[in-house]
Amino acid sequence: MKLKTEVLQLDSTTAEVRIKRFITDYVEKSEATGVVLNISGGVDSCTTAALSSLALGGSKVLGIFLPEEETRNTVDAKHTKIIAEKFGFNLETIDISSVLKACYHSLPIYEDQDKISKGNLKARMRMIFLYYYANRLNRIVCGSSDKSETMIGYFTKWGDVAADISPLMDLYKTQVRQLALHIGVPPEIAKKPSTPRLWPRQLAEHELGIKYETLDLILFGLERFMTPKEIAEHLKLPVTRIEEIKKRWLAAEHKRRGPLTAKLGYRTVGADFRIPYTTQ
C-alpha cells in the first residue's frame, strides 16, 4: 500500500447511507424526539446537520449557533443560515458572551491571557447549552467531531466532543469534505479552513502546523500499524515529524475515554463492565 491521496478517497454514497441509517437507528432506539447540535458554520457541523436533516427530516433537527464576541464571524453566521435553509432544519442563535463574562468574573483564578483555559471554557459552555436543549426537548446531542481531530486530541475534553453520538468520527477531515460536497453542502463551506473558534484568528492547520491532506495520510498510516519510519519514507517527510504526530495521538487517549479508576471491584465501570447499547 502506497500512502497517497487516493487511499483517502471515500465511497461517499455508501458513507451517506450508513451515517443516515446510524443516526435514525440511534434516535429511534433512544426514543428521543430528534437531535440538537452545535452549528458553527464549519464543514464538520454543517455536514452533520445536513446528514441529520436528511436522515430524520428537518423538523427533528435543531442547529444552535453559539457565537461570542471575541470570535464573532459574520461569514460563519451566513453559512449557518445557508445550510439550515438548504437542508430545511431549525436554526437558533444564542450569543453566549454574557454567560462567559459571568464565568470569567466568578472564577477566582481567572486569567485572561491563558487562552487555552479560556478557550476550553467557551467549548464547554456550548456543551452546557446543547445539553440543556436536549434535556428540555427530549432530544439527543449529535456531535460533529471528525477522526483527524479526535485522533490527535484537537478538541476540548467534555467540550465540543461531548455528545451522545458522533456520526463523522470515523471519517478523516479530508473525507468529511468529500462527503460534504457529495450531499450538497456548498463548496464555500465544504472547503473553508477549519477553526474551533476558541480565540480570534485561530485556524486549525496553522495551529497544528500541518495541512489536513498530510495529517490525514499520517493518521491513516498509523491506523494501519505502519511505523513512523515507513510513513516518513512514503510521504518524504522527516521521521521526527511523524513521531510528533504519533506521540500526540497516543497522549490524547485520556481525552477519548471515560475517567480511569483504580480497579478494586469484581467488575469495574470503564474496564471490564462490557454492556451493549440496548433498548431494555
Added chain:
Amino acid sequence: MPRKINIALAQINCRVGDKKHNMDLMKKHAKQAREKGADLLVFPELSLTGYLTRDLTYNLAEKIPGPSVNSLKQVSRRENLHMVFGMLEHSEKTRGVIYNTAVLLGPRGLIGKYRKSQLPTHSVFEEKRYFRPGYQLPVFETDIGRVGLTICYDIFFPEISRLLRLKGAQLIICISASPAVRRKFFEVFTAARAMENTVFLAYTNLVGIEDGLQFWGGSRIIAPSGHIIAQAKYDEEDLVTGEVDYSDLKRIETFVPTLRDLRPEFFDSLKTHTEDL
C-alpha cells in the same frame, strides 16, 4: 432422501438481549416461510439474542434443549418446517462455559446443534472472551438432505466446509452476523466454499445496527456452479426462498471433479506447517 427442497432465508433485525421479541419475529417468519412453501428456514447467527450481547451473554445463555429451543420446536412442528437459528448455549456441566451455537430443528423435534469453531477476536469482535470453541463438525442426515452447519467466521477457513463435504454434506448452512465492512469477504468466500466443494450453500446474515455496527444482510443460496439461486436485499429485513435440486450435484461433481482430485498428502503437510506457524 429428497431430490429437491425449498429453502427460505430470513435476515432479521434482532433486538439485543430481547429473546421474546426475537422469538416472536422468528415465529412470524416461520409462518411466512411455510406459506411460501419452504421446507427449511434459516435465521442468522445468534438470532435468538442479537449478536453483540457482551456481558449480557452470561445471563442469556441456555442449555440445549432448554426453554427457547422447546418453544421453537413447537413452531417447527406447527409449521411443518425445518429451522436453523443461532443462540448462546451454556454447557451442561458448567454455567461458565458458553458456546456460540447453531441449532437445527425439524418437525419432529431437535435434530442437532453445531458449536462455532472459529471465534473472531480482533477488531470489533471479542468472541474468545465469551465463548469456548466447538470441536465437532457434525453432518446431519435429515428429511431435507445431509446438512452441515457453520457459523460466520468459519467460512474464512476452507477446511471446515471441506470436512463437512467429505463427511457427506449436500447442503452447507452458514449463519452469520457480518458487519458491512466485511461484505466483500463473505460474498467471495460463500461462493468459493460452494464451488470448491461442489455443494449447495445457504447463507443468512443479520441486518440492523448493534453498537454502531451495521450488518449488511445479503443472504443467499449458492449452487455448486456458483449460480446465485436466491439473493436477499442488502441492509434491510428480507425473506427470500429458493429451490435446491440435489440431483445437480452429480453433474457438477463430474464437470468440476475437485473431490476426485483431492490430494491427502497435502493435508498432512498443511497440518505440519500450521503447527509451526
